[in-house]
Amino acid sequence: MLTPDEAEKAILDHMAPFLREDCPLEAAHGRVLRADVRADRDLPPFDRVTMDGYAVRTAVIAAGTRTFRIEGTQAAGMRALKLSPVEHACVEVMTGAVLPEGADAVVPFEQTTRDGDVVTLAAGVAPPAGFSIHRRRSDHAAGEVVVPAGRRISGREIAVAASVGASTLTVSAQPKIAVVVTGDELVEVDDAVGPHQIRRSNDHAVRAALIAAGFPRVERFHLRDLPSEIEHRLWHILAEYDAVLLTGGVSKGKFDFMPAALAAQGVREVFHGVAQRPGKPFWFGVTSHHKPVFALPGNPVSAYTCLHRYVLPALAHASGIVAPAPRLVALATPVNFAPPLAYLLPVRLGSGPHAELLATPDPSNTSGDFAGLIGTDGFVELPADRTAFPIGTVARYFAWV
Ligand SMILES: Nc1nc2c(c(=O)[nH]1)N[C@H]1C(S)=C(S)[C@@H](COP(=O)(O)OP(=O)(O)OC[C@H]3O[C@@H](n4cnc5c(N)ncnc54)[C@H](O)[C@@H]3O)O[C@H]1N2
Numbered sequence: 001m002l003t004p005d006e007a008e009k010a011i012l013d014h015m016a017p018f019l020r021e022d023c024p025l026e027a028a029h030g031r032v033l034r035a036d037v038r039a040d041r042d043l044p045p046f047d048r049v050t051m052d053g054y055a056v057r058t059a060v061i062a063a064g065t066r067t068f069r070i071e072g073t074q075a076a077g078m079r080a081l082k083l084s085p086v087e088h089a090c091v092e093v094m095t096g097a098v099l100p101e102g103a104d105a106v107v108p109f110e111q112t113t114r115d116g117d118v119v120t121l122a123a124g125v126a127p128p129a130g131f132s133i134h135r136r137r138s139d140h141a142a143g144e145v146v147v148p149a150g151r152r153i154s155g156r157e158i159a160v161a162a163s164v165g166a167s168t169l170t171v172s173a174q175p176k177i178a179v180v181v182t183g184d185e186l187v188e189v190d191d192a193v194g195p196h197q198i199r200r201s202n203d204h205a206v207r208a209a210l211i212a213a214g215f216p217r218v219e220r221f222h223l224r225d226l227p228s229e230i231e232h233r234l235w236h237i238l239a240e241y242d243a244v245l246l247t248g249g250v251s252k253g254k255f256d257f258m259p260a261a262l263a264a265q266g267v268r269e270v271f272h273g274v275a276q277r278p279g280k281p282f283w284f285g286v287t288s289h290h291k292p293v294f295a296l297p298g299n300p301v302s303a304y305t306c307l308h309r310y311v312l313p314a315l316a317h318a319s320g321i322v323a324p325a326p327r328l329v330a331l332a333t334p335v336n337f338a339p340p341l342a343y344l345l346p347v348r349l350g351s352g353p354h355a356e357l358l359a360t361p362d363p364s365n366t367s368g369d370f371a372g373l374i375g376t377d378g379f380v381e382l383p384a385d386r387t388a389f390p391i392g393t394v395a396r397y398f399a400w401v
């Protein structure tokens with residue numbers, strides 16, 4: 001059986017990138033950027049005044065001039081004025097204005113006294129060249145990449161794109177995702193529920209997490225354990241959706257039809273089974289059109305854990321997101337786990353006295369105990385090659401979305 005890392009790699013190797021499309025800047029938040037954004041001009045584009053005050057030449061101050069005559073006012077949005085050559089020339093300037101030609105520093109109003117058009121520097125005021133000036137190109141040069149592709153777009157990326165005139169961004173198309181739950185025991189949340197029945201929770205949970213992770217085009221389906229129904233409806237779902245997530249019907253039971261039903265639809269199995277708990281029966285395959293099909297175990301904790309360990313990273317990868325560095329945490333209490341399986345263990349996250357991230361294990365009662373996940377922040381992955389994990393063991397951490 002594959003280890004979790006091997007399973008992850010097998011999935012990523014089979015994920016075809018989603019298409020790209022153009023998106024207006026105003027609708028681009030939350031999308032994944034697929035083409036670099038470059039500066040269309042220098043940033044800042046001119047020597048920008050950063051304090052309200054008086055633009056002067058520092059050389060004349062160094063030579064002893066303390067009193068200046070105001071020749072004009074330079075507000076933000078005006079073309080640059082020019083200081084006359086007389087030594088006591090200055091221009092009143094506002095934050096955000098272009099520095100007047102000939103000036104090389106700005107003395108803030110607070111460091112001066114003013115009498116009509118005449119300004120006197122306070123005692124000791126001797127600004128260096130460049131004082132209160134944000135120099136042209138000091139942040140970025142024209143042509144430089146200011147937002148690299150591979151990021152989910154937030155307010156920061158939007159701000160940069162707007163400032164360089166990128167009114168349309170190239171983003172990843174959002175995949176249409178089908179979440180398909182299977183099993184005769186399942187009923188919808190608001191339906192009457194018999195003592196032998198279970199309310200559908202996996203599809204609601206998976207849909208909510210997909211949306212929270214930035215994949216909003218999600219539809220839910222329910223298939224009963226009837227081969228003819230599974231065959232007919234699965235065909236349509238596989239044809240219509242870019243990615244399919246199934247839950248249930250992947251273990252060894254008499255009514256666990258999924259692997260065979262998927263094979264009958266031409267979905268090629270990449271693997272069935274990962275050496276992990278929960279989620280050992282996890283199945284992954286691809287259609288002849290290179291669409292991924294994730295068949296998650298039906299147990300709610302298993303489905304939700306496999307979603308976070310494999311499906312969300314796979315969708316992010318196909319969207320062009322550059323994978324973040326793994327997050328490492330230290331166990332706050334010891335763990336013993338005997339089975340020769342990787343242990344995906346829910347934890348609460350906190351920090352220790354030296355700012356280290358500490359994970360306190362908070363296992364759910366069973367892999368059916370969704371309520372046991374409430375209050376946890378994510379899970380750690382403890383490898384299969386050991387059974388004892390003392391306090392301080394460093395482990396890889398996965399956050400719930
Ligand atoms: N003989 C074996 N039996 C089982 C094995 C095995 O290796 N050999 N593996 C066990 C493990 S581990 C898991 S996990 C489960 C996975 O089973 P399935 O994927 O076939 O899932 P189901 O049997 O359909 O359902 C399991 C459990 O989850 C409940 N469920 C299913 N869907 C939903 C839903 N949408 N919302 C809420 N709850 C759901 C279902 O009612 C079952 O109780 O197999 C073990 N068995």
Ligand code: MOO
Binds near residue numbers: 276281297302
């Ligand atoms: O390992 Mo299964 O996924 O918990 O019951």
